[in-house]
Amino acid sequence: MTEDGYILTNNHIVNSTSSSSFYELGEASKVTVYLYNDETAYDATIIGTDDQTDLAVIKIDKTGLTAADIGDSDSVQVGEFAMAIGNPLGMENSVSGGIISAVNREVTTDGVTYTLIQTDAAINSGNSGGALVNSNGEVIGINTLKLSGDGVEGLGFAIPMNIAKPVYDQLVEYQKVKRPYIGITGQDLTEQLAEANNLVVGIYVKAVDDFSAAEKAGIKPGDVIIAADGKSITTMDELNEIKNSHNIGDQMTIKVNRNGTERELTVTLQEQ
Numbered sequence: 001m002t003e004d005g006y007i008l009t010n011n012h013i014v015n016s017t018s019s020s021s022f023y024e025l026g027e028a029s030k031v032t033v034y035l036y037n038d039e040t041a042y043d044a045t046i047i048g049t050d051d052q053t054d055l056a057v058i059k060i061d062k063t064g065l066t067a068a069d070i071g072d073s074d075s076v077q078v079g080e081f082a083m084a085i086g087n088p089l090g091m092e093n094s095v096s097g098g099i100i101s102a103v104n105r106e107v108t109t110d111g112v113t114y115t116l117i118q119t120d121a122a123i124n125s126g127n128s129g130g131a132l133v134n135s136n137g138e139v140i141g142i143n144t145l146k147l148s149g150d151g152v153e154g155l156g157f158a159i160p161m162n163i164a165k166p167v168y169d170q171l172v173e174y175q176k177v178k179r180p181y182i183g184i185t186g187q188d189l190t191e192q193l194a195e196a197n198n199l200v201v202g203i204y205v206k207a208v209d210d211f212s213a214a215e216k217a218g219i220k221p222g223d224v225i226i227a228a229d230g231k232s233i234t235t236m237d238e239l240n241e242i243k244n245s246h247n248i249g250d251q252m253t254i255k256v257n258r259n260g261t262e263r264e265l266t267v268t269l270q271e272q
Helices: 161-174 191-196 213-217 236-244
Strands: 006-010 031-033 042-050 055-060 081-086 094-109 112-119 131-133 139-146 156-160 184-189 202-208 224-228 251-258 261-268
Touching: 006 139, 006 161, 031 055, 042 161, 055 161, 081 112, 081 139, 094 156, 112 139, 139 161, 156 161, 184 224, 184 236, 202 213, 213 261, 224 236
Parallel strands: none
Antiparallel strands: 006 055, 031 042, 042 055, 081 094, 081 131, 094 112, 112 156, 131 139, 139 156, 184 202, 202 224, 224 251, 251 261
């Protein structure tokens, strides 16, 4: 990413402390970087990691490097050329070519939903953290996972650079990603589940964290959240999407149904 050795890669490469549907790795005790046409083994420092986006920043002690050209992933179109770079199955400095198969593809694994670029350029174990580039050689994504199985091929995914770059910037500056936080544990209520428990459809508040924004706003266990910022919601994903559109310190309104009575509460978002 920079001439002085900052490198953007996947979190699961350097800091996967639990098993995943796609990977089973432990936390790295040492990270070594090899540069193209350079046999030197460079010890890397882990600057910051973020499991919610599966991104990490590491740094080597070297200057005079050539920084990658960063492309605009929002302008990527289905059908345009894409090339994936990496070390698949230990085959160092490999490239594979294909097209962009889809954009804004939502893929959920281990309870986290990612919005990704889909490509049929071959992505295998070892491509993780590598660049997905366009025909101008600009990095438009970070290769991160593939879907595999009998009869499945050509389903590789990359984190769009317009999502990855702000995460990179925060990891470099703060060694973490600062996110807004409400402070509840919730469960989605379907119509059947709500009817069976004499509740309304929405998000059932199972627990409220001590000293959290939710507690300070007056949200209580047993409440059912039915709206946020004036928009009706029924799932935690919808609530998180609205929350993540805010900054730390912003206020958002949350409407709850408590014992059949609706209340609108104001939550001042804290840092997660």
